[in-house]
Amino acid sequence: MPELPEVETIVRTFRPRLAGQRITRFTSSWPKHVLPSYAAVRRRLAGRTIDTVTRRGKFIILTLDNASYLLIHLRMSGRFEWFAPDLPQPDHVRATWDLATGDRLLFCDARKFGRIVLTRDLPATLADLGPEPLSRGFTLERFQSLLAARNRQMKPLLLDQSVIAGLGNIYTDESLFRAGVHPCRPSRGLTAAESSTLHTAIRAVLREAIRRHGTSIDWIYPGGWMQRHLRVYGRAGQPCVTCQTPIERIVVGQRGTHICPHCQRLRRCRRRG
DNA sequence: TGAATTGTTATCGT
DNA sequence: AACGATAACAATTC
Numbered sequence: 001m002p003e004l005p006e007v008e009t010i011v012r013t014f015r016p017r018l019a020g021q022r023i024t025r026f027t028s029s030w031p032k033h034v035l036p037s038y039a040a041v042r043r044r045l046a047g048r049t050i051d052t053v054t055r056r057g058k059f060i061i062l063t064l065d066n067a068s069y070l071l072i073h074l075r076m077s078g079r080f081e082w083f084a085p086d087l088p089q090p091d092h093v094r095a096t097w098d099l100a101t102g103d104r105l106l107f108c109d110a111r112k113f114g115r116i117v118l119t120r121d122l123p124a125t126l127a128d129l130g131p132e133p134l135s136r137g138f139t140l141e142r143f144q145s146l147l148a149a150r151n152r153q154m155k156p157l158l159l160d161q162s163v164i165a166g167l168g169n170i171y172t173d174e175s176l177f178r179a180g181v182h183p184c185r186p187s188r189g190l191t192a193a194e195s196s197t198l199h200t201a202i203r204a205v206l207r208e209a210i211r212r213h214g215t216s217i218d219w220i221y222p223g224g225w226m227q228r229h230l231r232v233y234g235r236a237g238q239p240c241v242t243c244q245t246p247i248e249r250i251v252v253g254q255r256g257t258h259i260c261p262h263c264q265r266l267r268r269c270r271r272r273g
Numbered sequence: 274t275g276a277a278t279t280g281t282t283a284t285c286g287t
Numbered sequence: 288a289a290c291g292a293t294a295a296c297a298a299t300t301c
Contacts, residue, residue, distance in 0.1 A: 001279070033297095058280085076279045077299075092299095111298045113279075152291065161280080169279070254293075255279080277300090284294075 002074045004133070004166030005209035006221050007058050010080055014105070015053040017082060018062065022049045022100040028116070030094040030109075035117045044068065044118060045097075057129045057165030061122070071117040071125060072107065078114030079221065081106040129165040133202050138164075143199045147187040154190075155183035156253035158202075167202070170215055170233045173258045175202045177232040182264040183252045232258035 002010070026045040031038030049065040060080075062070040072078070081090045083104035095107040095116060107114065119125040130146070131138045146163055157163055158172045167175070176183050179198035181190065190198070209215060214224030217234060227234070231241050236249035240260040250257050 073280085075281085075297085109298095110300080111278085113281090113297050113299095150290075156292085159280080256277085275301105279297100282294100282296085284292105286292085287290090 001076055001168070001170075001217070002058065002078065002214070002221055003168035003171055004055075004058060004206055005171070005212075005226065006214035006224065007055050007060060007074065007166075008210050009213045009224060010074075011053055011055045011060055014080055014082075017103065018050050018053050018099075018105065020049065020051075021103070022047065023097050024100050025098040026095070027098075028095040030112055033094070033109075033112065033115055035115065041070075041116065041118045045070065056126055056132070057161055058168070059126065059129075068118060068120045069122045069125070071115075071119065073115040073117070074109070075111070075113035075115065077111040078107065078109040081108050128162045130161065130163045131165065133164050133166055134206055138203075140196055140199045144192070144195050147190060147195055151186050151188040153183065153252060154181055154185050154187055155255065155257055157187050159253070159255070164202070166206070169255055169257075170217070170230065171202075171205055171209065173233045174205045174230060177258075177260060177264060178205060180263050182266045183250075183257050183259060184266055232260060234258065 023045050026042050028034050028038055034041050050062050051065055052063040054061045054063065058073060060072040064070060083106055090106060090108050092108045092110045093106050094109045094112065097105040099105065107116065117125065131142060150157065154176060155172060158167050158175065175198060178201035179194060181194055181198055208229065209226040212224055212226040212229065214221060215226040215230065216222050216224045217227050232247050235247045236258060237246050240247055240263060243260065243262045245260055245262040248259055248261050250259060
């Protein structure tokens with residue numbers, strides 16, 4: 001569930017707590033999700049200092065002082081917790097970083113889909129990621145060439161992390177709605193005006209969600225309030241904010257998908273026949 | 274009890 | 288071969 005805005009929020013929250021900290025001990029109670037192996041990561045993390053805390057797509061990146069990188073992918077239900085000795089232990093703690101100050105970072109993950117990956121070759125590990133949608137390099141021209149390079153349905157294309165890094169189900173649906181593009185439209189079928197509007201919509205919805213600290217749709221991710229401003233995701237049956245038509249939930253590429261059937265037409269509607 | 278949930282990868286077909 | 292679509296999978300919540 002955590003997508004780019006939620007991961008960005010987590011990075012901004014934990015950066016001041018982690019940057020400059022020395023790791024005294026790393027432990028995991030779910031070693032099969034620690035790569036390349038729990039033993040190696042545990043050994044190689046001991047004594048390292050965290051230089052920076054950054055993000056690429058949905059990956060959290062801890063840059064370490066020995067030119068290696070610890071990547072954390074939250075997948076569906078992963079989250080960071082800051083250990084608080086006076087509060088009850090959070091549920092589903094899967095990994096712990098003990099820090100030299102006595103502080104402790106916890107990785108909690110109810111569904112155990114998250115991944116913790118230690119690598120020396122960051123570019124290779126991230127090689128399959130597409131452009132950062134909020135970066136300067138993500139120009140309209142680049143977006144249009146991505147759409148033209150393939151001919152896929154827009155929804156699965158936007159969800160594909162090798163096309164654009166960071167979009168998940170929520171912000172894909174929201175972007176397509178804002179651009180008035182049906183999720184089943186083939187990417188090569190978009191007009192120049194539509195791809196331009198969609199390019200703007202993707203960036204706008206991500207920025208807005210970051211400003212609101214992400215979406216807290218259920219028990220998985222707390223803290224943000226973007227859910228109050230979503231226009232289609234999770235609003236099946238409720239009126240479209242533009243035209244009052246009830247929002248529909250359909251399935252596209254095995255994914256629950258939310259659309260306004262009036263604002264997002266599959267075929268352009270001829271006004272006069 | 275089983276349906277729903279999601280990002281990623283493996284697999285199948287064209 | 289390359290691409291696109293589909294299935295499978297991780298494990299839990301409601």
